[in-house]
Amino acid sequence: MAGGLFALLDDVAALARMAAASVDDVGAAAGRAATKAAGVVVDDTAVTPQYVHGVTADRELPMIRKITVGSLRNKLLIILPVALLLSQFLPGLLTPILMVGGSYLCFEGAEKVWGRLRGHDHHDRPVAEDGADAERALVSGAIRTDLILSAEIMVIALNEVADEAFLSRLVILVVVAIAITVAVYGVVAIIVKLDDIGLALTQRTSTFARTVGHGLVVGTPRLLTVISVVGVAAMLWVGGHIVLNGLHELGWDPLYDLVHHAEEAVHHGVQGWLVNTALSLLFGLLIGLVLIALVGLVSKMFRRSSAH
Template sequence: MPSGLAALLDDIAGITKLAAASLDDVGGAASKAGVKAAGVVVDDTAVTPGYAMGFTPDRELPIVWKIAVGSFRNKLLFLLPGALILSAFAPWAVTPILMVGGAYLAFEATEKIIEAFAHHEVAGEETEDLALSSAELEAQKVGGAIRTDLILSGEIMAIALADVADKPLAIQAAALAVIGVALTIAVYGVVALIVKMDDIGLHLARRSNPGTRALGRGLVKAMPVTMEALTVIGTAAMLWVGGGIIVHGLEHFHLTPVPHWVEGASHWASAAPVVGPVTGWLAMAASSAVVGLIVGGVIVGVLHLIPRKKAAH
């Protein structure tokens, strides 16, 4: 074989190995960072179905699709470039931004808990919804869902960025893009199944097979229970993810009393035989949720106090 051809083949082999290694780096970074963002993903999955409920069955999937397109746009056109600029020019700002986002998640979860206990019914919103046409209401709901997704997606991308910040910029960009696309497909695929669960159940309930009919009736009956469970799971996820972000931020800035308390609780619970890893994680999540509840409670108190002071004046 001529030496020139051999050298070319060696170069091609070297480039192939480099590309494979880069893909491995991207895959590994995306997988690791994606796991860290799982709590926010759970919340996103739990929150979104509510925006598509209350419409005719033929509009449910188009609404989910519109929200999914908005989520892709949020992640790839706005958040991804913003995250890369932040990583290149102000990496020190990632942790404070994460902590602000964690505080916001904690605030939203705490407010939901307070509203659930207070049983507040906002009649004005219901009247306003009735005054809108179906198309206007759909546009309003989709817009609200995309704005909520922007906040949650921002948390996902910030958490992922914090985990790949030590990688080259190209690996960061590829990993964040993979995470954004994969999680959006996963979240809105599950959301579509949840939204259509009752329709799938009705379809199965009309079949001739008794087992299939029983499964269909079970799906229809399970729909309201599933929605309630998603609300609880989403709220819990917001608390422990938000609190966990705050705890990690405090540790980053060497404000250690609270992180040491959370770590101590997790260490004590993980000493249990056999189930130690599970109880350790549960203790860590519960402790983080307590931190989130305290921070969220303080924010709710301040925000409710300000309007009262204005009203008094």
């Protein structure tokens, strides 16, 4: 009886060790996958604050909360099942789908650039002045943009763990989705509340705390303006990069080779990365402007046809 009990305990201990090893493997694989997607994560962090730029302070965190929930929904309920099914049965469709999403990012980024050049940027005043509908529109826009960036993050992570078993891939991607979403929107929440933190510090008795608080109050609006510009640039960069890589994977290499040769001409490293980024951004802007022109043309044709 005692021997049977000890044998059972040994089996339980062995199963526990196997489970712990599996958890470690999943954690390590999730870490590798998240690291590979780090570039897009930075872009996602830069893009999101622009959607609450000009929003009244009491609505910032509620809007970020809604965007966070939408981001998790994007990753877990839309992107994850679609990516897993496509990678399992129709892997050739992943690239064209990503290219469509990248083109949308180019369109949205170019539209913001065009709107600012024409003086039609509507994010300069609090959204509360335009009502709840404007807030819902901003949240919806942020979630749509997040869908594209999240798809890129998840596909990069999926490629990193493509050799894992299906169940392991599923668990790893769920871990990556939750961890990245919490990290990105946690940072975004801190960024948009820096001015409130600064205001609280100005009420302290410490001279150092008041100085830091004053700096945050003065500097945060400028930081948000800079982040807004970086966010638009990130849309164009990521969108252009997705389309360039997609064309390369589909067998059309001239533009990809042009960027690659330009990057090699200044050697790899930071300079090469800057060249690649700048050319991808420029390509994304051109795609976006072409799409704006096409959308405008189609809209005019519909208006004319409806007028008749």
